Amino acid sequence: MNTFGHLFRLTTFGESHGAAIGGIIDGCPSNLKLDFDFIDSELLRRKTAQSSTSSQRKEPDQIEWLSGLLDGVTLGTPIAFMVRNEDAKSADYEALKDVYRPSHADFTYEQKYGIRDWRGGGRASARTTLPIVVAGAIAKQILKGKGIQVAAKVTFMGDAEQARKEGDTVGGIVECRIVGVPAGLGEPMFGKFSAELAHAMFSLPAVKGFEIGDGFALAMMKGSEANDTFINKDAGLKDAGRETCPESRSLKSRVNITTVTNHSGGIQGGITNGNDVVFRVAFKPIPSIAKPQQTVNRAGETCTIAIEGRHDVCALPRAVVLVETLAALVTVDMEMMWR
Amino acid sequence: MNTFGHLFRLTTFGESHGAAIGGIIDGCPSNLKLDFDFIDSELLRRKTAQSSTSSQRKEPDQIEWLSGLLDGVTLGTPIAFMVRNEDAKSADYEALKDVYRPSHADFTYEQKYGIRDWRGGGRASARTTLPIVVAGAIAKQILKGKGIQVAAKVTFMGDAEQARKEGDTVGGIVECRIVGVPAGLGEPMFGKFSAELAHAMFSLPAVKGFEIGDGFALAMMKGSEANDTFINKDAGLKDAGRETCPESRSLKSRVNITTVTNHSGGIQGGITNGNDVVFRVAFKPIPSIAKPQQTVNRAGETCTIAIEGRHDVCALPRAVVLVETLAALVTVDMEMMWR
């Protein structure tokens, strides 16, 4: 279950303070000339220490490409890559070895595996999103060739600078838009475009909510308010009066249909309708806070921790590229599934 | 992509007005004596015509069990079942053959497949949720044997009776709680319990939002407010003062740990923590409204439709069992994945 996708598949590996972190992309089309500068620039967007809201860990994040390429061109074989973990200060975490940090994965990992890598959060660290960004950058490059673009932005973020002073953290919301998606992507029953996106977003650390189009607000609307009126783009919007719809079995050449509004977020019946795919993702605040918190240790003893280390105040600035990246992976995969 | 699950797998088939609707359950444990009365009672909860908010279609919904059973006991082989579609009035839909109903899947299916079954919504009809309920009822029976219960309820619904008068429809929100889940379920990277739940819920028709625990509200909280404090159930909640956490390598017998609050909705790092799993699902209003709406037909001609037929005013009452049912399927599957 460390593999994502059906035909364009990413398998990732790595713990925060292990030797390296990376992945294997299986199913990438052959004969694609990779744009390494673009991949690096995407990694930079994800990188720690980029802003005042982010943690102080400084990794050079130099990608080593291990396979699947000949002179920078994809061979159709698995593309393996890795980044070494060089600035890992495991000693910082020594004190946390036996204690369960509140709302972290320490306790649940230990329940699941009977062992956990306490160094830097192990496999549950946000550092494990790095290989996803690499794969997503390749996915974006493929999408660009098809005229599809993915762009996310922060639409809400708590007051980070105030939180930092208080030894606290904040969460927020990221909105993402996929432009240029053809109609017809997504599998109707258990592989809906919306379901694949939801699954993808909940694979990111700290995600607690996902909505597509008008999302939760739609639950408060009436059908007449929520429905998206279809129009013929070539004809433009005009009043139909009360004419009933005529039969039209013989399809005139190619009809150019879209919706006037986009409450549906570009997806109807689980399949893209050609309008922009729009969705929002809610991130909880980072659980590592400097403020003292009560918790228990492995022996069940109550105690107090103040998490020092190098931690972000808010994950949102770097979540933007993560959201885009997973949206790109889903879109490429669904496009390849499309027949 | 008509298969759901990894080890406990459901493959469904059927269109609204085709010969039958049904599914195959693969991976069900052997030697389970099925409680057919319970399965029927679950179907009854989903059934059309159950209340004043639902449509008038009346199906006897008699399940025929085709395989996988000997004297009502599971053999470990695939359990196939079907329900015939008897009350299908395709003629009602004749007028909709060439027109795209707003916010329905008519247009997107036709874009995807170049053909669509216009009779009663075809594969996009809510009738396709029937096999899911059958499988979910079996899943619930398995969970019951493990002390796990799934219960959902409507927490918000628009004003249905007013909407009916106006020829309109309403949406709403369903909240679901899984009680008794052991800690440790869910796969950390791309098979998080939360991601599997999100994927499952977005497989239901009309779902536009999903949140776990405090969900979108967490985006507005600070870390110190959002974090769930761990306690030792046996010791109870007590003030730790400012004691730092001692090392505790030698684990004392079995420690009984939980969280005081449950902002996380029972899931941390994608894995269950033993507390109740709590999530909410937003349903948009049913798009079939009697009120006249503007749209286009296959030839791109603008026109007006008023959808008559037999339709619900609100999907919420029957969505409750659907949400439970998919939650049960995810839980059984994750439980079987657990090692």
Added chain:
Amino acid sequence: MNTFGHLFRLTTFGESHGAAIGGIIDGCPSNLKLDFDFIDSELLRRKTAQSSTSSQRKEPDQIEWLSGLLDGVTLGTPIAFMVRNEDAKSADYEALKDVYRPSHADFTYEQKYGIRDWRGGGRASARTTLPIVVAGAIAKQILKGKGIQVAAKVTFMGDAEQARKEGDTVGGIVECRIVGVPAGLGEPMFGKFSAELAHAMFSLPAVKGFEIGDGFALAMMKGSEANDTFINKDAGLKDAGRETCPESRSLKSRVNITTVTNHSGGIQGGITNGNDVVFRVAFKPIPSIAKPQQTVNRAGETCTIAIEGRHDVCALPRAVVLVETLAALVTVDMEMMWR
């Protein structure tokens, strides 16, 4: 694990004496007009009681199509079908309830599931190959549209009529040829065309050997004997003398290359080379023999059985269509995987 295929997927269900036997085909292209007469004629080839070597069970084998079709045209949604088991004489098997027939699956099923359907062999019966033939007939129809044909024949069979007199059974070998396969099908590492074929053939009851091209005989050859010389079809076979191969970076239009011999059976490095795919399958004799045999029952008591019932003397005549059918399923699936 009752599902076969990656993109063109067949899930089957049914026990020999259960209510029905059938399957769901997921991933069939839309807008395909099914040739039902052809499907029936394929079933007839598989049918019991067709010849003097086969058993006396007479099933009408009338297919009921349950979904995925509109006026006989595929919708792109799952195609479900079933055949009722009408001539099942379970009473014949009553005596075998507690005894393990030698080289049958009675013992192994019971070890695996702790329960088994003793009526007619249950899920291990050859009757379970019926849904495979239905799906294979559709696959063949798709392949025909691409100019690909699959044809098998019996190349060795024991002396059936003599065996019948002795209350014994015989086995044999089926050879299959896939003509018209384009070069490039098959995934190189763990989805080799040869590996997929091998997997498919071993899914048939009684299969104990599989070889591709010259198969086991290749183990006895030298490289110089086993290698297949490439030629340019347009140029024909000519003596190259001792000229070394020149560089030829700029590919001249479309070069038409094949091999003179076909020791490889059309597959090199796991991928088709455009020559005929040729393979052979070894079937053991049917284990149900009328001759008395020693065995044990569930209590571990030694005893003697003579299996009466209605059984074939040799599975070979009907194995031919089964081998073709699975070869067709593999070929369609690999063709759809090809990018």
Added chain:
Amino acid sequence: MNTFGHLFRLTTFGESHGAAIGGIIDGCPSNLKLDFDFIDSELLRRKTAQSSTSSQRKEPDQIEWLSGLLDGVTLGTPIAFMVRNEDAKSADYEALKDVYRPSHADFTYEQKYGIRDWRGGGRASARTTLPIVVAGAIAKQILKGKGIQVAAKVTFMGDAEQARKEGDTVGGIVECRIVGVPAGLGEPMFGKFSAELAHAMFSLPAVKGFEIGDGFALAMMKGSEANDTFINKDAGLKDAGRETCPESRSLKSRVNITTVTNHSGGIQGGITNGNDVVFRVAFKPIPSIAKPQQTVNRAGETCTIAIEGRHDVCALPRAVVLVETLAALVTVDMEMMWR
């Protein structure tokens, strides 16, 4: 399709002369202390240059463990590893850039991908079996803990020393035996233990035949010769006379049943019966021969090549560990699938 297995999954990467070769093991149980010496010794068995029949390439084959381990103990997270390709002499292959070596994968890869890595055979090189051996060594360690052992040997090999003198190569047959497998492993329909083994073996380069138990010889036997008589191990073999089998519904404690002969190779109905699993694999001769051969280049021009490079005369000696290794992977995976 570079992933093998269902629950114990190996994804491999790497070309012969790329930067590195390796893999990711997903689904390995946690808390397993790896025996690195054993893994190295298995690699040594596979290693080039080990004997007079093998090629002269000398790789140190030093494994770098990248993730999934803490102090040599498995974490339950993906175990990634790699070996750098250090002794790659790509220049040797420069002359082969534009020519299709007979019975190699040069032509088929190029047909599939429109590009190929001509350096050392690229992804089709036998070097790509290295990661399989690493994973297999871990699988063997898991099996050992369950009392299961896998051992293969060469049962036929052509005259290698004579072939070397002639600039030729030879093939052969490897037989493998899995001892200690419990009854009940394997999924009956499309995941038969035999089918999974067949698939696994055909994933190895140069494999052209596979048979289980008496295999192709069974096609020539009668049922009475091929059937394996069941006996009660505790009672031993005794003559049942002509007693018919009594009903024995109430199972006496635990009955210890096996078969006297093992024509079936330990598998009946696709499921293990507790006897040794025995199978044979036919390897064709290595296609790289020093002897001049006629072929064509990419432009379709006929020419002659004599493959120099560093190549084995026979793959058999190192095929032994490969066969064992894949058998171990299948067994671990099927054991984990068993419920």
